[in-house]
Amino acid sequence: MLKKILPGLLTLVIFLVIAGLLYYRLVLYQAPLISSTDRAQISVMPLPASMELKKGTLDLSKGIRIESNASENAMIEKSITRFSNRLTDLFQIGTNENGVPVKINCLNPQQFSIPEPDMDESYSLQVDKQIVLTASTQWGVNHGLETILQLISDNNSMASIPKLKLGDRPKYKWRGLMLDVSRHWIPKDVVLRILDGMAAVKMNVFHWHLSDDQGFRVESKVFPGLHEQGSDRKYYSQDEIREVIAFAAERGIRIVPEFDIPGHSKSWQIAYPELGSSDNPLILKNVGADVFSPPLDPTNEKVYEFLDQLIGEMGALFPDQYFHIGGDEVNSKYWDNNTRIQQFMRENNLADAHALQAYFNKRVQPILVKHGKKLVGWQEILHPDLGNDILIQAWVDQKTLFEGIQRGTSGILSAGWYLDHKLHAGKYYQVDPLILPGAVDIEPDSTHWKIFDLKIDLASNEMEGKLVLFDKNPTDVYGFFELLNNRVAFKAGSVEGGNLSMKFSTQMGEMQFKGQVAESELNGKLSMSLLNFDCSGILTGSSEIPGTHLPRIEVIRPLTPGEQTRILGGEAAMWAEVVDANNVESRIWPSSAAIAEKLWSPTELTADTEDMYRRLTVFSDLLERRGSQHLQQMNAILEKLINPEGLPYLTTLVTLLEEAKYYARLTTIMGQQNLYLPDLPLNGVVDAARPESNEARRFNKRVEEYLATPNDTLQSEIIAHLRAWSQLDAQLKPYMNNKALQPVSNISGEFSFVSGVLLQKLASGKIFTEEEKNSLSEKIAFLENGENGMLLAVAPGLRNLLNQ
Numbered sequence: 003m004l005k006k007i008l009p010g011l012l013t014l015v016i017f018l019v020i021a022g023l024l025y026y027r028l029v030l031y032q033a034p035l036i037s038s039t040d041r042a043q044i045s046v047m048p049l050p051a052s053m054e055l056k057k058g059t060l061d062l063s064k065g066i067r068i069e070s071n072a073s074e075n076a077m078i079e080k081s082i083t084r085f086s087n088r089l090t091d092l093f094q095i096g097t098n099e100n101g102v103p104v105k106i107n108c109l110n111p112q113q114f115s116i117p118e119p120d121m122d123e124s125y126s127l128q129v130d131k132q133i134v135l136t137a138s139t140q141w142g143v144n145h146g147l148e149t150i151l152q153l154i155s156d157n158n159s160m161a162s163i164p165k166l167k168l169g170d171r172p173k174y175k176w177r178g179l180m181l182d183v184s185r186h187w188i189p190k191d192v193v194l195r196i197l198d199g200m201a202a203v204k205m206n207v208f209h210w211h212l213s214d215d216q217g218f219r220v221e222s223k224v225f226p227g228l229h230e231q232g233s234d235r236k237y238y239s240q241d242e243i244r245e246v247i248a249f250a251a252e253r254g255i256r257i258v259p260e261f262d263i264p265g266h267s268k269s270w271q272i273a274y275p276e277l278g279s280s281d282n283p284l285i286l287k288n289v290g291a292d293v294f295s296p297p298l299d300p301t302n303e304k305v306y307e308f309l310d311q312l313i314g315e316m317g318a319l320f321p322d323q324y325f326h327i328g329g330d331e332v333n334s335k336y337w338d339n340n341t342r343i344q345q346f347m348r349e350n351n352l353a354d355a356h357a358l359q360a361y362f363n364k365r366v367q368p369i370l371v372k373h374g375k376k377l378v379g380w381q382e383i384l385h386p387d388l389g390n391d392i393l394i395q396a397w398v399d400q401k402t403l404f405e406g407i408q409r410g411t412s413g414i415l416s417a418g419w420y421l422d423h424k425l426h427a428g429k430y431y432q433v434d435p436l437i438l439p440g441a442v443d444i445e446p447d448s449t450h451w452k453i454f455d456l457k458i459d460l461a462s463n464e465m466e467g468k469l470v471l472f473d474k475n476p477t478d479v480y481g482f483f484e485l486l487n488n489r490v491a492f493k494a495g496s497v498e499g500g501n502l503s504m505k506f507s508t509q510m511g512e513m514q515f516k517g518q519v520a521e522s523e524l525n526g527k528l529s530m531s532l533l534n535f536d537c538s539g540i541l542t543g544s545s546e547i548p549g550t551h552l553p554r555i556e557v558i559r560p561l562t563p564g565e566q567t568r569i570l571g572g573e574a575a576m577w578a579e580v581v582d583a584n585n586v587e588s589r590i591w592p593s594s595a596a597i598a599e600k601l602w603s604p605t606e607l608t609a610d611t612e613d614m615y616r617r618l619t620v621f622s623d624l625l626e627r628r629g630s631q632h633l634q635q636m637n638a639i640l641e642k643l644i645n646p647e648g649l650p651y652l653t654t655l656v657t658l659l660e661e662a663k664y665y666a667r668l669t670t671i672m673g674q675q676n677l678y679l680p681d682l683p684l685n686g687v688v689d690a691a692r693p694e695s696n697e698a699r700r701f702n703k704r705v706e707e708y709l710a711t712p713n714d715t716l717q718s719e720i721i722a723h724l725r726a727w728s729q730l731d732a733q734l735k736p737y738m739n740n741k742a743l744q745p746v747s748n749i750s751g752e753f754s755f756v757s758g759v760l761l762q763k764l765a766s767g768k769i770f771t772e773e774e775k776n777s778l779s780e781k782i783a784f785l786e787n788g789e790n791g792m793l794l795a796v797a798p799g800l801r802n803l804l805n806q
Contacts, residue, residue, distance in 0.1 A: 035604055041613065043164065045620035046152045047203055048599035049607045056165035060129055062093070063160045065101030072111035077140045080252050082106070085147040092627055093154055093161040103132040104150075110139050116247075116321050117141060117206060117256045119570075124171035125149075129163055141254040145170065145204050152202075152624065174435070174571030176414050177601040178207030178258075179594060184214035184269070185679045186582035187236040194249055199591055199630050201253035203598035203621075208250055209326065209573055211260045212238075215268035215295045216286075216679050220259075224315045225308070227273025232286060234680055243319055258378065259320045262328025263309070264362050268295035277305050279336040279343060287678035296336045300362035301346040310369050317373040324393065325370055330380035332359055360385035367392070384411070397575065400438045401489075407565050415572035419597050422577040422668075424661045424693035427593040427618060428611045431600060435569050436561065444482065444491050450474035451481075451552050454524055454539030458485075469524075469539055470553060473497050479504060484553075502526065530664060571601050579668050582684045584639060588692050591632035592622035619696065639690035648737040652687075655730060655750055658698050659691040659788075660795045667791035687746050688791040698795030705799040709806050720803070721765055728758035745790035752781050753794055760803050770804075778804055 040055040068086065072078045089095040114121070125142035127149065128134045135146040149170065153163050179200055181188065197208060212219045218232040221239045229237040238246070250257050263270075271278040272286050280296035298305050317325060334355030337343045343358070352358045364387060367377050377383075378393035381402040390410040396403035397416045406413050418433035456467040468484040479495035483506070490513075495504030502519040505512060515537070517526015522541040527534050543550030561569075574590070574597045581589050595618055600608050608614075626633045636656065637649075644652050661667065671682065701723060708716040731754035738747050759778060762768040770778070782801045785794035 035607055044153065045617045046149060047595045047617050047621045048602035050149065050168050050170040051604055053166055053168040058165050059162040060102060060165055061160065061162050062095050062102055062154065065096045065098045066104050067099060067101040068097060068104045070106040072108040075111050075113045075140055077113055077252060078108060078143050081144050081147055088151055088628060093156050095161050105132060105134045106143060107136045108140060108143055114140060116251045117254050119175060127168040129165045144254045148202055148204065172602045173604060174601045176207055176571030177205045177598060178209050178573035179205055180209035180211055180573050180575040182211040182576060182578040183219050184211060184217040185578040187680060188583055188586060190238060190242050190246060192583050192586065193246055195587065195630055196590060197250050197253060197255055199625055200255055202625060203595045204602050205598050206254055207256050207258055209258045209260060213261045213269060214266045218269040222312065222315060224311050228270060231273040232269035240319055256322045257320060258322050258324045258326055259316060260326035260328055261316065264298035264300060264359065265332035266328055267298050277308060279340055297332045299343065300358055301343050306365050309366060313369050314373050317375050323376050324378045325375035326378045327366060328379060329383040360387045363388055404438055404561060407561060407568050412568040412570055414570050416575045419572060419574045421574050421589055423664050425663060426694045427596040430593055431596045431611055431614055433600065435572050436566060444480050444493065446552060447472040447474055448552055449545055451545050452541060453543035455542045456537060456539045458528060459536040579679055580684060584684060585635050585689050587630055587632040588635040591625055591630055592618050593693065595621050636690045636692060639685060643687065643742040644737050644740065651730060651733040655746065656687060656690055658695055658794060658796050659792045660695050661688060661691045661693055662788055662791045662793055686742060691792050695795040701796050702799035705802050709802060717764065721761060724757045724761040724764065728754050728761055730754050746792065748789060749785060749792065749794055752784055756781050756800055760800060
């Protein structure tokens, strides 16, 4: 009997195992969107939503033949023409009747004149014996053709594309780049190159910051004084604006104009002083001590009459439904010191400057609606009285973005994606609109606390804030700073012997406070990288002062799935205090491609930073080949600073330098009196140095690999670098009498010295005394921090070699 039963049981077990495997495979198992093997074989940025490579490649060297079902769609025909021209320019692939078929199938071939916020950008690709691109609309056709260009390789002089099946759609509908053309003028031809680069990485919003204190950059036929007197004669004509809008639209890019109000409006008040909140005359090229100039007067009815006409004119010029009014960094002291404005605030129950700005925005919003526009502004515009039919752009932190979303508004993120911070692409790649960094997670001690009202000196301007301390244990002090309505927590501080110190992480990086605290006041410095700010505080509350109360510590809850849909996306932001046409592209590319990928590709595909860098290098070269000047801008500046025979040595040094991060350089510049930023020359070595040195990144990584697993090949490679660098200062010395090179003289000398000493250690096994090691450590610290707005990017690798 048992013998009869066992085969049946075995069959049943096998059946159940197979059924379980099938259930797992067909129901539970989620295949990766792109396998690691397939991913390693492509260099596309941004990564598509899903892709599966097939065996083999399709040879394109004999040309292609394009077939389209949308020949009556002029926009698609222009896309096909650009695609064909690029195939010829980049890969020498021509079009002919016997070429590989490239079939373009647009499911909705209707022609759209301009992109819209809710446009369908999805597409799919199949490559086998032919290339088949299927898209819902012309916008998907654009993206699909860009992806094909990035998939083509020309190894061994034979152009080919991998056989594959690919499906793609964006994660976010708003994937933007903000460009400031007010602080330094950016000509039209540069703007067009930037737009073409945006199309290559599927960015679809160009946020054009067209007015600020330093210049109003658009021709106004209604109020010509704006561009004639408020722009130092550098502005775009309305015909040029239309040309740029058409150029962008053909590439699926919306243009959202920004006219910053009520602050950042000095250029408006040069010709129309009656709009301002100060009775003192203003001169465009005279900045004085105020970084932020007088704002418009929200109590003046003439301001709204003026805005109605101007928004009507500019709204007709720019077809997008969104209109950016700025709203950031309003210098409210002009309102506070204006008797007329203060009287208006009392009569209208406006408690403070924030309420007055909300009143202003409520007056502006109906004007925008009248002209068919939706209001978008920086995070300062967020106010309960303004309603939810607005779009906020978070730039200081993501906390405000979350708060706005949870109130019911929509938002986009720029915090963490400020290109003028000159961060590495890997740092930008870590930012995610749905993840709130630096959330306050401390446990308050209601029995032992102190509050200090702070004043922080920022280049002759003051920023106010608060410091809350829980200091029962002097060796384990914790609490939080409150700056710009944002709380940043810190732990593991100390307050021993009256010396207070702590470190804390912010959106901009690690900050540190060191100072002295007495019973009722504190004094010290806030520092970050090379920046140092004087800070003072007065005790205004504590657990021992009757009648004072501990602030409520608010924990931001996670966003619900429904709330997450109101985060429309984000923007990289390129402010132009220290960039102009000569170096702006080198600050935007290639790092913006990493941001574009975070906004386009599924979250699951954007965690591998090393793979991002691999693809970014390939994309950067391709972008330069198709017309961008981001790689050549460094040499274009350097060749004007040194004789041709010295250029190779200077180039070697500068490729290892990086511009200082955050506002280390800008703080010094903004402290100058009577500085008109557009007149600031940007033609020095610091302007040539890129935000990220690829050469330094590779060296630092090779050092890490060598220290982890020493081998002769890596050692020889590192020694070769050190030997060359040890000679670099002597090679540059004959040219150092050139004033333009003086800013790098100290860095060059210390770099060569440190390289020479480390060469001895690595090549001959030299052992350092403690004194020698400390001396070298100080020199490397100098190179890490740098000077004159530059730092040596290989310094981390040099330090690792010293400490091995």
